Amino acid sequence: MATGTGTGTGSGTGTGAGTGTARTTGGAWAAGSGSGRLLRTLLAALVAAAVAVPISAAASPNVPAPAPATFAEDAAPQSRYAANRANIAEAVRRADGADRPGRAARLRTMEASGTAQFLVFDGRGRGRVVEVFGELESADRVAVLVPGSDTTLDTYERFRAGAVSLQERLRTEHPRSAVVAWLGYDTPGTVSSTVLTAGRADEAAAELGPFLDRLRGLAGPGARLSLLCHSYGSVVCARTVTGPAVSDMALFGSPGTGAGSVRELATGARVWAGRGSGDWIGNVPHVRLGGIGFGTDPVDPAFGARAFTAGAVGHSDYLKPGTASLDSLAAIVLGTTAPDSEADHG
Structure with a gap:
């Protein structure tokens, strides 16, 4: 989709954390x-x-959802997938209970196959x-x-x-x-x-x-x-x-x-x-x-x-x-x- 960005000041170097000298394609800007x-x-x-x-x-920032599942650093992908499918199912139930049918429908689409492979799922907010x-x-x-x-x-x-x-x-x-x-x-x-x-x-x-x-x-x-x-x-x-x-x-x-x-x-x-x-x-x-x-x-x-x-x-x-x-x-x-x-x- 279209570009956007967040609050704060970007880096002039693009190497990380928001510091550095501003750049343009044509060199330094003149004041005024x-x-x-x-x-x-x-x-x-x-x-x-x-x-x-x-x-x-x-986005639906106020839709209730469970906290994300947590895993050991070396947890295998298959165990992560199973836990996150269960988390999505719980998120569906909570969205239904909060009368948020739009979010519930989208979550049902995500779990529809029963074999979706989610390494991470956090249904809170956006x-x-x-x-x-x-x-x-x-x-x-x-x-x-x-x-x-x-x-x-x-x-x-x-x-x-x-x-x-x-x-x-x-x-x-x-x-x-x-x-x-x-x-x-x-x-x-x-x-x-x-x-x-x-x-x-x-x-x-x-x-x-x-x-x-x-x-x-x-x-x-x-x-x-x-x-x-x-x-x-x-x-x-x-x-x-x-x-x-x-x-x-x-x-x-x-x-x-x-x-x-x-x-x-x-x-x-x-x-x-x-x-x-x-x-x-x-x-x-x-x-x-x-x-x-x-x-x-x-x-x-x-x-x-x-x-x-x-x-x-x-x-x-x-x-x-x-x-x-x-x-x-x-x-x-x-x-x-x-x-x-x-x-x-x-």
């Missing part, structure tokens, strides 16, 4: 009315783009979910999807659909693959006062980094992890410290990251960037003033990312079956990208 006009232009463009994107199923598609314990290729704004328990199915599409595409070439849908943070609203800053991304990065370390121990021996980061999720990934298990990071539909180049990111992974020709976010000004905006466009050669083909997709369509973007992202996860796609701009 010129910067004010540019800032107003940025605000207007982002808000206009945001309101053009449909927003469905507003909700947090980490779901696995495929056999994680034997997988040697694992893609972690990080969503953008307005992704909550109440809109989870659209995020889940992308994860399912990617997993189906991966397993046609590589059965030992898995996809992890990581809704592990409170995503910002598209139309909100948080839409231009990186506070939520900094909070999310502090959760995502340790999760990736734990995930490596749950996946197959020597598993190769890839981060696929959509929209505001690309701001999250850019601020996440990744270990050697993360081989690739793909940024798509990105508003920018707050960093001026790949060299400023806290990762040793190969960094990819792509944007569909139908994605409205390409019209958002890639500027940064103080803690507002996200600076250099990741698809700009100056950023230094490797380009991947995204085709004509719109902002929410990168993982739809049959698209060039889905093929490209699957190839990044599997390590089968064509040589001409791997040109490093920086």
Whole structure:
């Protein structure tokens, strides 16, 4: 979905915690009315783009739900899945009891198969979910999807659909693959006062980094992890410290990251960037003033990312079956990208 962000001031370096010098694509801003006009232009463009994107199923912050299940550090995935299925069932009962049929219906959809694989489930407030598609314990290729704004328990199915599409595409070439849908943070609203800053991304990065370390121990021996980061999720990934298990990071539909180049990111992974020709976010000004905006466009050669083909997709369509973007992202996860796609701009 459309980009957004949280409260607070983002990092000028994109390497973590909200400190550093502000950057823009054109160098330091001059003081005075010129910067004010540019800032107003940025605000207007982002808000206009945001309101053009449909927003469905507003979050339900007051729905009662049980506390998340807790596990020992070395608990096997199967035991986590079983405990979280039971937790979802209890969350359904509580939502019904509180006369919240919308949330109850969405939770029933999540548990419908009886075999859903949730590493994490927290039904309180906007909700947090980490779901696995495929056999994680034997997988040697694992893609972690990080969503953008307005992704909550109440809109989870659209995020889940992308994860399912990617997993189906991966397993046609590589059965030992898995996809992890990581809704592990409170995503910002598209139309909100948080839409231009990186506070939520900094909070999310502090959760995502340790999760990736734990995930490596749950996946197959020597598993190769890839981060696929959509929209505001690309701001999250850019601020996440990744270990050697993360081989690739793909940024798509990105508003920018707050960093001026790949060299400023806290990762040793190969960094990819792509944007569909139908994605409205390409019209958002890639500027940064103080803690507002996200600076250099990741698809700009100056950023230094490797380009991947995204085709004509719109902002929410990168993982739809049959698209060039889905093929490209699957190839990044599997390590089968064509040589001409791997040109490093920086």
